[in-house]
Amino acid sequence: MAGKKSKSGAAKKGAKGSGGALKERLGVIGAGVIGSALVRGGIDAGLLHPSRVWAATKSEESRREAAKELGVSVLTDYDSELARTDVVLICVKPAQMSQVLATLKSKGLRRDALVISVAAGVTIERMGRELGGSQPLVRAMTNTPCVIRQGITALAAGATAQSKHMTLAHRLFGAVGRCIDLEERLLDAYTGLAGSGPAYLYLIIEALADGGVNVGIPRKTALEVVAQTVLGSARMVQESGRSPAALKDDVTTPAGCTIGGLLKLEEGNLRSVLAQAVAEATRIASKLG
Ligand SMILES: NC(=O)c1ccc[n+]([C@@H]2O[C@H](COP(=O)([O-])OP(=O)(O)OC[C@H]3O[C@@H](n4cnc5c(N)ncnc54)[C@H](OP(=O)(O)O)[C@@H]3O)[C@@H](O)[C@H]2O)c1
Structure with missing residues (x-):
């Protein structure tokens, strides 16, 4: 039951579901x-x-x-x-x-x-x-x-x-x-994407932190840096109104380091592997009931 003990506090009181306390039991x-x-x-x-x-x-x-x-x-x-x-x-x-x-x-x-x-x-x-x-x-x-x-x-x-x-x-x-x-017909797909999604992202965060350790950054620092980078990038997608592709291009200088890193990810089929993960989780979700 991972996460069961975590305390809330990230969202502002009443920011969501405002309108007073529910009268229903x-x-x-x-x-x-x-x-x-x-x-x-x-x-x-x-x-x-x-x-x-x-x-x-x-x-x-x-x-x-x-x-x-x-x-x-x-x-x-x-x-x-x-x-x-x-x-x-x-x-x-x-x-x-x-x-x-x-x-x-x-x-x-x-x-x-x-x-x-x-x-x-x-x-x-x-x-x-x-x-x-x-x-x-x-x-x-x-x-x-x-x-x-x-x-x-x-x-x-x-x-x-x-x-x-x-x-x-x-x-x-x-x-x-x-x-x-x-x-409702899309809920199994949603389960494969968003229900399972945090686990995919934890794996990616862990892997990127490993990458940082590999180039000499201490583990604790690497994890802190990666978690904030993921959070900040997600907020950029939510708040800029621009596509992830356009945001990626902003980071990608000609003949620079980022394009080198991105091409390595493409070589490893990251895009296709993630899509396959969602498809497999969707298939399994459809059989759970
Ligand atoms: N975890 C996820 O990432 C996630 C995400 C989206 C949706 N869901 C869905 O959410 C549901 C719950 O998942 P969870 O991760 O919260 O499970 P969980 O942590 O294992 O909790 C299940 C709870 O149900 C109780 N329970 C089991 N049988 C019961 C019964 N007959 N009467 C009353 N209580 C009973 C358990 O009590 P005991 O401890 O006494 O057995 C426990 O409190 C699942 O159907 C899952 O598909 C989970």
């Missing part, structure tokens, strides 16, 4: 990396009031740990909460989904309660089938930078979800980063 089933980040981020953003949030884990050990960390009621048996819960956010692994959906169905989930799932590969159609009826459903895919409220989440609405449900989902995930709407 929220239950978060699964208080691991993602579930905990959403509870903590929502509280930090002023969106969630701890008295209107409960969370659930499977084991007593995780329950104790999450209760201490999150400061909300954390349960292993949440049946009695369901009748007064307006929004259920499911943050368990795909393999646990059937069990959770069966519990919700048989233990009194309100028919008007909004159910949001972040489980990779689990379709809205399957959730609707297993829950039965016309439950409002939203499927989300986020990524681990939501732990520091710098995630990016894609949301797809089920046929029974109304605009008020999507507004609520946007507020919840907006509290931990950026949020976009995406057709």
Whole structure:
């Protein structure tokens, strides 16, 4: 559960999902990396009031740990909460989904309660089938930078979800980063790109730091320099409105060092290897549900 202990603070209070605290009562089933980040981020953003949030884990050990960390009621048996819960956010692994959906169905989930799932590969159609009826459903895919409220989440609405449900989902995930709407058919691809994306970038950061060490820069300094270079470059793409290709050309002096380095990357097929990584992760994501 890497990242579970990280504290938020990167985003300004109320900057995302502004409009006051939610009046709805929220239950978060699964208080691991993602579930905990959403509870903590929502509280930090002023969106969630701890008295209107409960969370659930499977084991007593995780329950104790999450209760201490999150400061909300954390349960292993949440049946009695369901009748007064307006929004259920499911943050368990795909393999646990059937069990959770069966519990919700048989233990009194309100028919008007909004159910949001972040489980990779689990379709809205399957959730609707297993829950039965016309439950409002939203499927989300986020990524681990939501732990520091710098995630990016894609949301797809089920046929029974109304605009008020999507507004609520946007507020919840907006509290931990950026949020976009995406057709559900693209969510597995999104998982391969953005859900898995942080891991690709950590590998690239590690590899570039190795490169720095190889040319004599101490490891700690190399890592600090690379992390800030990645952060700054990403902000340039977001804020300049220019394409990465144009920004790259700015760095590339004729007969200079950068073009030499870039040609080595092309020789190693970096561009094609990254595209293949996204395609493979997308293929696997489509089988998880
Ligand atoms: N991690 C990522 O990078 C990432 C990114 C995007 C989306 N996701 C999606 O987010 C979901 C959660 O991932 P995660 O990384 O947060 O997982 P995680 O850290 O393993 O957390 C899973 C949580 O679910 C709880 N749980 C399991 N079965 C349960 C049950 N029957 N009832 C109640 N709670 C139960 C676990 O409790 P115990 O500890 O007691 O077992 C744990 O608190 C996955 O579906 C994944 O596809 C993950």
